[in-house]
Amino acid sequence: DIQMTQFPSALSAAVGDRVTIACRASQSVSSWLAWYQQKPGKAPKLLIYKASSLEPGVPSTFSGSGSGTDFTLTISSLQPEDSATYYCQQYNDYSRTFGPGTKVEI
Amino acid sequence: EVQLVQSGAVVKQSGESLKISCQGSGYMFSSYWIGWVRQRPGKGLEWMGLVHPPYSDTRYSPSFEGHVVISADTSISTAYLQWDSLQASDTATYFCARVDGLRIQPGGDFWGQGTQVTVSS
Numbered sequence: 001d002i003q004m005t006q007f008p009s010a011l012s013a014a015v016g017d018r019v020t021i022a023c024r025a026s027q028s029v030s031s032w033l034a035w036y037q038q039k040p041g042k043a044p045k046l047l048i049y050k051a052s053s054l055e056p057g058v059p060s061t062f063s064g065s066g067s068g069t070d071f072t073l074t075i076s077s078l079q080p081e082d083s084a085t086y087y088c089q090q091y092n093d094y095s096r097t098f099g100p101g102t103k104v105e106i
Numbered sequence: 107e108v109q110l111v112q113s114g115a116v117v118k119q120s121g122e123s124l125k126i127s128c129q130g131s132g133y134m135f136s137s138y139w140i141g142w143v144r145q146r147p148g149k150g151l152e153w154m155g156l157v158h159p160p161y162s163d164t165r166y167s168p169s170f171e172g173h174v175v176i177s178a179d180t181s182i183s184t185a186y187l188q189w190d191s192l193q194a195s196d197t198a199t200y201f202c203a204r205v206d207g208l209r210i211q212p213g214g215d216f217w218g219q220g221t222q223v224t225v226s227s
Contacts, residue, residue: 001168034210036151043201043217044143044151049210056213087151091208094156094165096141101150 002026002090006099013106019075021102023088028068032092035064035073037084038101044087048073080106108132110140110202110218118192120227125188128202128218136160139205140185142176145220146198156205157185192225199223 003026013019023033031051036044046055048064051071061076075082083106088099113127128140141156155166159178166176178185187200202218 032208038151043203043220046210046215049212049215053212055215085150089151089153091210094208095167096153096156096205097167098143098151098153 001095002029002093002097004088004090004097004099006088006102008102009100010103010105013078013104015078015080015106017078019078019082019104021073021086021088021104023066023071023073023099025069025071025090029090029092031067032090033064033066033071034089034091035062036087036089036098037082038087039084047086075104078104078106082106108204108216110204110216112200112202112218112221115222115224117224117226120194120225121191122225123188123190124192124223125186126200126221126223127184127186129182129184130204131183133204135183136180139207140176140178141203141205142174142185142187143201143203144170144198145201146195151201154187154200158207159185192223194225194227196223197225 005024033051035048038044052064085101085103087101139156139158142154144152154170157164157176157178159180175188199220201220204216
């Protein structure tokens with residue numbers, strides 16, 4: 001069973017700041033890593049798939065990198081609407097494990 | 107337009123059974139898997155498992171195997187998540203999602219609105 005960890009668990013930053021969230025898998029997931037954004041009371045929204053591919057319609061301020069076991073999500077210029085919880089998810093196998101989440105406050 | 111519409115919120119007693127649903131429309135239901143995700147109040151997302159409707163091929167995450175049953179009925183484009191005996195710890199919002207097997211295709215990620223399940227002891 002692949003375990004996912006994320007850090008930090010929460011962060012506070014100002015509008016315009018550059019923010020980086022890290023995600024680590026307990027074993028290699030190649031590039032089969034996605035990032036989701038979730039706002040309270042809403043379903044998750046896909047931001048990044050295959051570690052670094054931007055989902056259509058997602059602002060280019062979001063980017064992803066990494067492969068194997070270590071990945072990062074970067075928000076290059078934080079906006080008020082980016083206040084949310086962010087989850088990484090591996091889809092290298094059918095267990096499709098999520099990380100514990102990172103809460104981003106503006 | 108692709109849509110996943112889930113059944114409404116429900117309140118149950120501990121020990122009761124429950125089956126919630128997720129109906130797909132706007133796409134070929136049999137061409138995709140349907141996955142289920144649990145989110146307990148104030149907590150993170152937990153992947154429960156998924157079903158491939160045309161073959162009833164079901165894969166469970168280890169934490170959920172034996173505790174829930176995931177199924178689908180292709181004739182009405184609907185997937186289900188069911189419990190034989192609910193516990194208070196099953197109190198959560200449950201989301202369904204359209205899944206492209208072991209891959210994610212651009213523009214192909216769709217989720218239901220969530221079903222809130224409350225279990226009182």
